[in-house]
Amino acid sequence: MAADFPRLGVIGAGKMGGALVRGVLAAGLTTPESVCFSCARAESRVRLAQQTGARAMADNVQVVAESDMVVLAVKPQVAMEVLREIAPRVAPRHLIISIVAGLRLAVLEKVLGQQTRLVRAMPNTPCLVGASATAYCANQTVGPDDLRVVEQLFSAVGDCLAVSEGLLDAVTGLSGSGPAYVAVFLEALTDGGVRAGLPREVAWRLALQTVWGTAKLFRETGWHPAQLKDMVTSPGGTTITGLQVLEQGAIRGTVMNAVYTAASRAGELGQLVAACFSQAPAASERT
Ligand SMILES: NC(=O)c1ccc[n+]([C@@H]2O[C@H](COP(=O)([O-])OP(=O)(O)OC[C@H]3O[C@@H](n4cnc5c(N)ncnc54)[C@H](OP(=O)(O)O)[C@@H]3O)[C@@H](O)[C@H]2O)c1
Structure with missing residues (x-):
């Protein structure tokens, strides 16, 4: 421990x-x-407490009072209300980590004060099985010991890396939205197998293992994608024939556009969240 x-x-x-x-x-x-931890509904609290042994609380302020590091993981539309509620109880000992999509450090600083140690992180859905890709950034007040703890926290649920805040919209477009892109690819791979005559459950199992196994191969070998592609494409063979169809469908440009457009959308949503918070009183205005 x-x-x-x-x-x-x-x-x-x-x-x-x-x-x-x-x-x-x-x-x-x-x-x-x-x-x-806290949740809105009593049944959610009881369930997680029973599963983990961690202490469930109905009161967000009590969570702040009984912790040194607070993770804010409510939906964006609830975040302002929760931040206003906890702000008076945030003390110098607290490290505050927000995973709320689009909630920028400047907005958190406005509500909690620039002197508060603040981290903004963007995990992704494989967090649910300990395989998240998390990128995070921190404000000026955060020190090396805090960053070490943040790394420990997010490494417990997958891979994590530090980026500058200006890159978080791009992170959102890639790894934040990425699981949905991979899900669509997996489904299409499976449908292709069914079209070629495989029973659906066989096609799904093969598709899943193919995507997982290929990711594992790249992780373990450090190969460049083109190395694998060149290795498995024999002249006039099946794989180069399949690749030709993917290239005719502009798979690379389509995927790049998807990431780029999602990143732009993340930027727009971040501005909307900031506009919603612009009515919030600054930390210095609180009584
Ligand atoms: N899902 C993702 O892949 C992902 C990825 C990156 C970032 N995020 C961000 O992570 C945050 C949480 O997303 P999620 O998917 O985990 O949503 P979620 O499952 O709906 O969790 C939100 C939690 O907030 C609780 N809650 C609602 N109002 C509250 C209040 N006033 N005080 C305390 N707790 C309250 C809810 O309680 P009940 O359970 O009782 O309803 C629920 O447990 C979002 O801001 C999202 O942008 C999500």
């Missing part, structure tokens, strides 16, 4: 917040007694 891992509080322990609670406990970073 990491002896110096801070007491963790998760506000909004739904799919992502709940996965973080499970992840830190499964990784042995801390004990259930040192983790508390």
Whole structure:
């Protein structure tokens, strides 16, 4: 167990917040007694508490009071209300980590104060099975010890890396939205197998293992994608014939456009979230 891992509080322990609670406990970073969380509904709280042994709380302010590191994992439309609620109780000991999509550091600083140690992170859905791709950034107040803890937290649910905040919209377009792109590719691969005569369950199993196995191969070998492509395309063979069809369908340009357009949309949504928060009182205006 990491002896110096801070007491963790998760506000909004739904799919992502709940996965973080499970992840830190499964990784042995801390004990259930040192983790508390809140959700809106009593049944959600009871379920996660029973599954993990972590302490469920009905009150977000109590979560802040009983933790040193707070993860904000509510939906964007609830975030302002929750931030206003907890702001008066955020103290210098707290490290605040937001995974709320589109909620920028400048907005968090406005509500919680520039002196507050703030991290903005973008995990993705494979967080639910400990295989997230998470990118994060931090404000100026965050120190090296905080960053080490952030790395421990997100490494407990997958891979994580630091980026500058200006890149988080691009991260959202790639790894944030990426699981849905891969899901569509997997489904299409399966449908192709069915079209070619395979029973659906056989096609699904082969498609799934092919995508997973190929990702594993790249991770373990460090190969460039073109290396594998060149290796498996024999002259006049089946694979080069299939690739020709994908290239005729402009698969590369289509996927690039999907990432780029989703990243642009993430930027637009971030501006909308910032506009919603512009009515919020600044930390210095709070009584
Ligand atoms: N899902 C993803 O792949 C993903 C990826 C990156 C970032 N995110 C971000 O992560 C955040 C959470 O997403 P999610 O998919 O985990 O959503 P979710 O499953 O709906 O979780 C939200 C949680 O917030 C709780 N909640 C609602 N109002 C609350 C309040 N006033 N105080 C405390 N808790 C409250 C809900 O309680 P109940 O369970 O009782 O309803 C629920 O547990 C979002 O901001 C999203 O942008 C999600």
